[in-house]
Amino acid sequence: MLPRAASRFLSLSLLALAVVGAGQTARAADSTVADALSSQVRKVFEDRRSAVVKVRSSDSLGIRFGSGFFADPTGLIFTHAGIVIKADAVNVMFGGRDLPARVLVADERSGIAILKVDAPTSSIPIGDSGKVTMATPLILIGYPEDLDASPSFGIVGSLDKKHLGRYFSTTHIRANLPVSRGEGGAPVLNLDGEVVGILVGRVDAGAACHILPIRAAEKVRSDLVRFGELRPAWVGVEVEDAPEPLGGSTAKVGALNPETPASRSGLEPGDILLKIGSTPITTSEDVIDAAFFLTAGDNAEIEILRGGTKQSLSVRPALHPLARGQEMQATVLPDETLHLD
Amino acid sequence: MTPEENLLKLLRLKRHEQPPPGYFDDFVAEFRDRQRAELMQLSLREIIWERICDFLQPFQVPRLAYATVAAVAVAASVAIIARPSPQLSGGLASTRQPMSLTAPQPVMIGNSVPVSMASTSSPSVHYVLPTQPANYASPRSF
Numbered sequence: 001m002l003p004r005a006a007s008r009f010l011s012l013s014l015l016a017l018a019v020v021g022a023g024q025t026a027r028a029a030d031s032t033v034a035d036a037l038s039s040q041v042r043k044v045f046e047d048r049r050s051a052v053v054k055v056r057s058s059d060s061l062g063i064r065f066g067s068g069f070f071a072d073p074t075g076l077i078f079t080h081a082g083i084v085i086k087a088d089a090v091n092v093m094f095g096g097r098d099l100p101a102r103v104l105v106a107d108e109r110s111g112i113a114i115l116k117v118d119a120p121t122s123s124i125p126i127g128d129s130g131k132v133t134m135a136t137p138l139i140l141i142g143y144p145e146d147l148d149a150s151p152s153f154g155i156v157g158s159l160d161k162k163h164l165g166r167y168f169s170t171t172h173i174r175a176n177l178p179v180s181r182g183e184g185g186a187p188v189l190n191l192d193g194e195v196v197g198i199l200v201g202r203v204d205a206g207a208a209c210h211i212l213p214i215r216a217a218e219k220v221r222s223d224l225v226r227f228g229e230l231r232p233a234w235v236g237v238e239v240e241d242a243p244e245p246l247g248g249s250t251a252k253v254g255a256l257n258p259e260t261p262a263s264r265s266g267l268e269p270g271d272i273l274l275k276i277g278s279t280p281i282t283t284s285e286d287v288i289d290a291a292f293f294l295t296a297g298d299n300a301e302i303e304i305l306r307g308g309t310k311q312s313l314s315v316r317p318a319l320h321p322l323a324r325g326q327e328m329q330a331t332v333l334p335d336e337t338l339h340l341d
Numbered sequence: 342m343t344p345e346e347n348l349l350k351l352l353r354l355k356r357h358e359q360p361p362p363g364y365f366d367d368f369v370a371e372f373r374d375r376q377r378a379e380l381m382q383l384s385l386r387e388i389i390w391e392r393i394c395d396f397l398q399p400f401q402v403p404r405l406a407y408a409t410v411a412a413v414a415v416a417a418s419v420a421i422i423a424r425p426s427p428q429l430s431g432g433l434a435s436t437r438q439p440m441s442l443t444a445p446q447p448v449m450i451g452n453s454v455p456v457s458m459a460s461t462s463s464p465s466v467h468y469v470l471p472t473q474p475a476n477y478a479s480p481r482s483f
Contacts, residue, residue, distance in 0.1 A: 058464070061465065062464045062465030062466060062467055063464050064468075064469055065468050065469065066468070066469040066470075080469055080470075082469045145468045146468075161480075164473075167480055179470060180470065181468035181470045182468030182469065182470065183470055184469040184471070185469070199470070200471075201470070201473065203472070235483055236482075237482060237483055238482050239483065257482075276483070284480050284481065287480055288480050288483075290483065291483035294483075
């Protein structure tokens, strides 16, 4: 039996040892997590960098640089529309090569453009931007200014429908991820190396950024493949805010523009909008996303609440009035074949 | 007696008037107390101004000089603030700027500012990443 003082000393020593050990374990765990994250970012960068390109365009005013990436092995490139709009010539640089590229479409509504080079290429697999939520880790690979390709790491801060009081064409991902000029059009990937968005804008000086979800970019590509041109939809419904939610929605049909699909659809002023196409509606702001993913000429189901009863109406949207005057349409020749993965 | 004679008589009496006994015993202390009380009523600005004037008095600077210096300082401040800053034009259509070998001017394309315009012989270079999104939709119609 140990003397009392000795046993006290021994207990205190064991306690101190346990505390120090726990601290060391925690620090080791932290460094293990940090190392794993760093390792994963490095791995994604090394795996995908060959599919990220530098885009150069020129016109009478000067030269523009940006970033882009191959979305499929046939040389199809997603990039930022601002790089190639009204450009006289567009080139794409990757793997030591400098190839001319054709602008298939430059969509000012979404802010992206689709290019094509005549060469087999690597590509980045398309991920699911619908799974992106706050704090989802993201990796960007782009060409900042005149520097070589490099990764940037951050997390999703929010999903924004508007910025500085003005609405986007569809919900954008806002990421707390440092970006630089020249990285417009760069791919934004998840930790699995799948692209979930395209960099389209920076917030303030570049400590954060806005990203177009890849789902919206794929809508642009889908229209291009199906029709050879973009088909933004127009139904002709003016939306108001209901004073209180009905059926979980405050979006109310305010008025129907005459001689539009809305006037022939069976919709009536006062109908509460519950779903447009595949997009659930809870507020009038949700209408923006719903409208973006409608296609002119494709039937869409609109679910409404009228007099306490749910109804489903079918409507065939027309081509958006602004699209009819758009200069930026596809330049795909009828015999061109574009492939969707 | 006329009012004037009464007044003269009163003034003659005043000439011989004396303060009560002991009036001058605490005169110095009371004077200093009054002076201290008046000083306590002065604002900080007045005290500082008084000290500055006392400091500058031996230098024999004319009063007008202070006003002159202050006016010049105000005029210079207004001239600096009101000087127009260099304007950067916006949009693709209006990016032409006079080029100069000695003073390179930035050229704006869209919403971003290019990196540099080094000389008259090389074209302007612009690295794209705007601060404003491409499109602003209205949530009130579809």
